[in-house]
Amino acid sequence: MNWSEHARQLRLITAIIATAFTSQWQNKPRFIARYLTLLVHTTTIALIWRFIYTQDFTATWSVTYQQMVLYFIVAQTVLFLSPRLIHALEEDFRTQSVSYSLLRPQSYLLIRYSEAIGVLLANTVFFLPVQYFFAWVLIDIVIPLDLALLIVLLLFIASLIHSLVQMIIGVMAYWLNDAVILYRVYVKLLVLFGGMYLPTVLYPDWLQPFVFFGPLWGIVAMPASVTLPTAAPSYALLIPIMLLWVVAMLLLLRWLYRKTLHHIMVGA
Amino acid sequence: MIAYLAALLRLQAQQVLARPKVLLWRLFFRTSQHGIYLLTWALFFYLVPTINGWQLPQTMLGYGLMCVIYGLVGMMANGLRFLARDIGNGDLDNYLLQPKPLILNLSCQQSDTARLADVVIGVAVIIISNTVTLVQIPQLLLAIVGGVMAFVAFSLAFSSLAFWINDFDEVAQQAQYDAFLLAVRPTAAYTGLTKFIMLTILPVFYMTYLPVESLVRPSWAMLGLSLLGSVLVLTLACGFFYLGLKRYESGNRFGVRS
Numbered sequence: 001m002n003w004s005e006h007a008r009q010l011r012l013i014t015a016i017i018a019t020a021f022t023s024q025w026q027n028k029p030r031f032i033a034r035y036l037t038l039l040v041h042t043t044t045i046a047l048i049w050r051f052i053y054t055q056d057f058t059a060t061w062s063v064t065y066q067q068m069v070l071y072f073i074v075a076q077t078v079l080f081l082s083p084r085l086i087h088a089l090e091e092d093f094r095t096q097s098v099s100y101s102l103l104r105p106q107s108y109l110l111i112r113y114s115e116a117i118g119v120l121l122a123n124t125v126f127f128l129p130v131q132y133f134f135a136w137v138l139i140d141i142v143i144p145l146d147l148a149l150l151i152v153l154l155l156f157i158a159s160l161i162h163s164l165v166q167m168i169i170g171v172m173a174y175w176l177n178d179a180v181i182l183y184r185v186y187v188k189l190l191v192l193f194g195g196m197y198l199p200t201v202l203y204p205d206w207l208q209p210f211v212f213f214g215p216l217w218g219i220v221a222m223p224a225s226v227t228l229p230t231a232a233p234s235y236a237l238l239i240p241i242m243l244l245w246v247v248a249m250l251l252l253l254r255w256l257y258r259k260t261l262h263h264i265m266v267g268a
Numbered sequence: 269m270i271a272y273l274a275a276l277l278r279l280q281a282q283q284v285l286a287r288p289k290v291l292l293w294r295l296f297f298r299t300s301q302h303g304i305y306l307l308t309w310a311l312f313f314y315l316v317p318t319i320n321g322w323q324l325p326q327t328m329l330g331y332g333l334m335c336v337i338y339g340l341v342g343m344m345a346n347g348l349r350f351l352a353r354d355i356g357n358g359d360l361d362n363y364l365l366q367p368k369p370l371i372l373n374l375s376c377q378q379s380d381t382a383r384l385a386d387v388v389i390g391v392a393v394i395i396i397s398n399t400v401t402l403v404q405i406p407q408l409l410l411a412i413v414g415g416v417m418a419f420v421a422f423s424l425a426f427s428s429l430a431f432w433i434n435d436f437d438e439v440a441q442q443a444q445y446d447a448f449l450l451a452v453r454p455t456a457a458y459t460g461l462t463k464f465i466m467l468t469i470l471p472v473f474y475m476t477y478l479p480v481e482s483l484v485r486p487s488w489a490m491l492g493l494s495l496l497g498s499v500l501v502l503t504l505a506c507g508f509f510y511l512g513l514k515r516y517e518s519g520n521r522f523g524v525r526s
Contacts, residue, residue: 029433037439037446040470044450044458051457052316087438177290181297181382184445188304197308202315 012106013114020118031126038080038127039134045072045197046138063199066139067228073135074151074224075196079187081127082159082166083119085112089170090179096264109167109257116163120156128152147226154223157242161219164249171253174260194220199228218245272368276376285381294382302335302389305452320456325397326484327454330476332393333408334451337415337475339386341423345375346383348423352430352440360516370513371424371506400483407491411479414491417498418474421505422447428505431512451475471501 025031046069052058053065063071089112092098101108132148135141143151169186173179190196194216195203203211211217222238285291309331313324341348351374354360363373394400400408426443430436450470455477458466466473478494481487 027435030435030439033429033433033436033439033443037443040450041446044453044462047459047462048319048454048457051319051459055316055318057317084438084442176293177287178294181294181301185297185301185304188301188308192304192308192311198312198315203311204314207311 009106013110016111016114017118017121020115021122024119024122025126034080035127035130038076038131042073042076042134043138045069045076061202063202063228066141068199069139070135070141070143070227071199071224072197073131073138074155074227075194075220077127077131077155078158078162078220078223079190079196081120081123081155082162083116083123085116085163085166086170086180086183088112089167090173093171093174093260094177094179096174098261099264102261102265109253112167113163116167117160120159120163124152124156128155150226151223154226154238154242157239157246158219158223161215161242161245161249164246164253165215165219168249168253168256171256171260174264190216190220193217195224196220199225201225201228215245215249218242273372273376276379281379281381291382295385298382298385299389302386302393306331306393309452319454322454322456322480325399326456326480327452328393328397329399329483330455330480331452332390332397333411333415333479334448334476335386335390335393336412337390337419338448339383339388339390340412340416341419342380342383342386344379345420345423346380347375347377348420348427349380349441349444350378350437351375351424351427353437355427355430355512355516356435356437360513364517371509375420375424404483404486407483407486407488408479410491410495411483414495414498415475415479417495417502418471419447421498421502422471424502425505425508428509428512431515447472447475455480467497468501471497474498474501 049065049068049072053068058065092101092108098108101111104111132143135143165186166183169179169183172182176182193211193214195211200208200211200217200221211221218241222242226238306328309327310324313327317323347354354374360374363370363377366373394408423444427436427440430440447470450466451472455466455473458477463473466477474494474497478490478497482490482494
């Protein structure tokens, strides 16, 4: 591929990202409905924690109420920031309509991932400022700018990993016929091993090794744990680990996509 | 009407049973999903011994109840899951022409038989929670009926927003699942304004909180209140749907079918 071809591809990707970004912004009622859902989820868990922190046994915990709620706000934002790719990919692979896209000169995966980045950027612009404001209203915390920027960066990378996992599960719809159900299992694993409801530092000792050596911890607990001073990991280590997971997921997706396409083409 | 409902359910069961391997896969994934989630709550209660009197058994009872409710609605009225899509695509026309009860016809047009797993798991979790005695079974059944009505009411009302909001199907589908997630949390911690919201706009209190309280501290009065609330929110939801339908019938959406 020569330089002009590279430039053409880059222009195409940029155009897809821009279109996805604009399209996401155009449907404001959907945005608001999605945000209200996030608000309800976060508020209910914050209320549960507020109630728990009125009880004596929390006095020995190393995590304060504010830190706990802030952790949960960041953890929930990962899911809501990420584009919901699963339905589109599931439809394409279950019905095998992905084969039509093979006629195009661009890679199907590249188009879908570019769309995802566009949606992710739109969600970032919308969700993060309101979540920042919400954290201030709910727990009276003004997140320092440097920490806020770090959280934004980690959330963005975490959402990229989450999007890639969704794409992997979406491709599996060809083999399983229903990928949404597998996606729900994945989200539940994310809740447990990612530390979605509870910071993983509070988990029993025997469970912690299972948690730290998986990608799920990288998606939720890693960006969220920067809000906990007791568990603050080295930032210089965090970002490379998360980027490694991006690469690992990309490779897995590529392998699975090729294998699936081969089957679809033989079947056709 | 009952004969029509029975015929619809029989037809859907035949369709799903025609692909047994797919059904088995789905049953397996549903079981795993609930197992993992319950493990999370077990972990939660390992750290937090009690929330406003609720411990793991009460939360498990609420979870079991909600699984049964979610499963029954999915098996009998899965059309509600796609109602927002049908409204958005203008697909209600076909149903409006039929001399059948509209909401029933729309709800029962599809069935997700794999939700049978939710019902089975729900019953198992209720038994394991060890909070319901044999004498309380009629009370439990009534609680399930009330919960089903409240869940249908929420799904119907939320999907009806598609009459006013374009491209709403994904959000509506997700909201129904979110209602499940909200209901299986230890709802005893909600007070004040949140409690009011859970009794009105998001009627999850009729699905788990009131039934669990009425079973754990045996109270027919509380169960009666829960059932009354469920009937009320279902009536309001039907009213909201027909309000949206008026807008739909007025031809707010123009399209040409080729």
